[in-house]
Amino acid sequence: MAKVEFRHVVKRFGDVEVIPDLSLTIEDGEFVALLGPSGCGKSTSLFMLAGIYLPSGGELLFDGCIVNEVEAKDRNVGIVFQSYALYPHMTVRDNVLFPLRFKRMPREEVLGRVIRAANLVQVEELLDRRPSELSGGQQQRVALARALVKEPQLLLLDEPLSNLDATLRLTMRTEIKSLQKKLGVTTVLVTHDQIEATTMADRIICMRAGRIEQIGTPDDLYRRPESLFIASFIGSPPINTISGEARDGVMCAGAVGFPFEGAPGAVTVGLRPELLRFTGSGLSGRIAQMEPMGREILYVVDTDLGYLRVLEHGSVAAHAVGEPVSIGFSPDDSLVFDTASERLITTARVGPPA
Numbered sequence: 001m002a003k004v005e006f007r008h009v010v011k012r013f014g015d016v017e018v019i020p021d022l023s024l025t026i027e028d029g030e031f032v033a034l035l036g037p038s039g040c041g042k043s044t045s046l047f048m049l050a051g052i053y054l055p056s057g058g059e060l061l062f063d064g065c066i067v068n069e070v071e072a073k074d075r076n077v078g079i080v081f082q083s084y085a086l087y088p089h090m091t092v093r094d095n096v097l098f099p100l101r102f103k104r105m106p107r108e109e110v111l112g113r114v115i116r117a118a119n120l121v122q123v124e125e126l127l128d129r130r131p132s133e134l135s136g137g138q139q140q141r142v143a144l145a146r147a148l149v150k151e152p153q154l155l156l157l158d159e160p161l162s163n164l165d166a167t168l169r170l171t172m173r174t175e176i177k178s179l180q181k182k183l184g185v186t187t188v189l190v191t192h193d194q195i196e197a198t199t200m201a202d203r204i205i206c207m208r209a210g211r212i213e214q215i216g217t218p219d220d221l222y223r224r225p226e227s228l229f230i231a232s233f234i235g236s237p238p239i240n241t242i243s244g245e246a247r248d249g250v251m252c253a254g255a256v257g258f259p260f261e262g263a264p265g266a267v268t269v270g271l272r273p274e275l276l277r278f279t280g281s282g283l284s285g286r287i288a289q290m291e292p293m294g295r296e297i298l299y300v301v302d303t304d305l306g307y308l309r310v311l312e313h314g315s316v317a318a319h320a321v322g323e324p325v326s327i328g329f330s331p332d333d334s335l336v337f338d339t340a341s342e343r344l345i346t347t348a349r350v351g352p353p354a
């Protein structure tokens with residue numbers, strides 16, 4: 001297995017610099033997710049690891065050796081693309097076997113490996129079928145088997161679950177995660193789905209416009225987002241934000257004053273819906289919408305500061321649309337950002353209005 005490093009890697013397409021300066025280390029056996037909005041450079045970074053794109057600058061290392069000039073077929077990397085890209089005219093067996101076609105390897109070894117890879121993802125029964133005779137989930141497994149057949153030192157997954165329905169996605173998430181742990185193969189998952197990233201990866205690399213915005217465990221990103229961008233990107237339903245002006249122990253937002261601790265200035269407060277609750281006092285409003293979500297209920301509350309989302313546990317609604325409510329929260333659950341820089345101010349706190 002391999003330790004992977006980007007050292008000041010640059011990628012340009014013509015005049016357009018898509019990755020300005022990327023430095024990153026992925027440990028041997030680690031499962032990381034590259035997470036970020038569409039167009040931020042996730043696939044480009046992955047394709048450089050695969051050897052499909054050549055970096056325009058900087059160095060790419062596998063186990064300490066520079067691989068910039070090493071061809072894709074010599075990198076021992078397995079890749080699953082967003083569209084599984086199975087060859088329609090070939091059987092599953094030939095599809096899985098495909099990456100080994102130029103390897104000098106005895107026929108029995110090749111067939112043995114195909115069976116092992118097929119077994120890992122439970123498609124051994126399907127080896128004689130063609131892709132058109134498979135369901136989406138089965139095609140996805142075959143694509144995984146094809147990526148694993150070389151027994152790669154690095155597994156690259158580019159949005160591998162995006163073509164699956166919600167239930168199957170859940171199953172495959174668990175399966176890929178346990179397969180990765182079992183094989184111990186260094187794995188990079190590209191996704192724009194924060195839930196996929198937080199449930200599968202050991203560590204998340206959050207990208208924005210070709211740069212790393214924050215690296216951390218799923219818990220780090222949720223609890224200590226370094227920027228408003230991360231706070232808004234991680235968490236579901238999304239975080240609420242209130243902008244105001246802080247001075248003399250009070251943050252004023254519209255006509256509402258919130259107790260404030262920290263340095264004066266323009267701030268934006270992030271409040272997670274699941275950390276808000278209905279209390280006797282606090283920010284007042286009226287329930288505008290109620291969305292049952294199984295074991296939780298999402299309330300949308302119309303306040304003087306706009307709509308706020310409040311998530312409550314339980315499957316029975318305790319509040320009705322139109323009901324007046326007050327929203328409370330613990331100051332320790334408030335995330336305060338500098339409005340101009342959008343960076344987290346770790347020393348600042350905001351409490352609910354009295």
Ligand SMILES: Nc1ncnc2c1ncn2[C@@H]1O[C@H](COP(=O)(O)OP(=O)(O)OP(=O)(O)O)[C@@H](O)[C@H]1O
Nearest residue numbers: 013016018036037038039040041042043044045192
């Ligand atoms: N071959 C290419 N030629 C020119 N520009 C490209 C090429 N590939 C990617 N780009 C540009 O580079 C930027 C990053 O693209 P990339 O495919 O890496 O994004 P992504 O994060 O994978 O997005 P998505 O979630 O939509 O797949 C985009 O602005 C894209 O238009």
Ligand SMILES: [Mg+2]
Nearest residue numbers: 042043044190
């Ligand atoms: Mg992409």
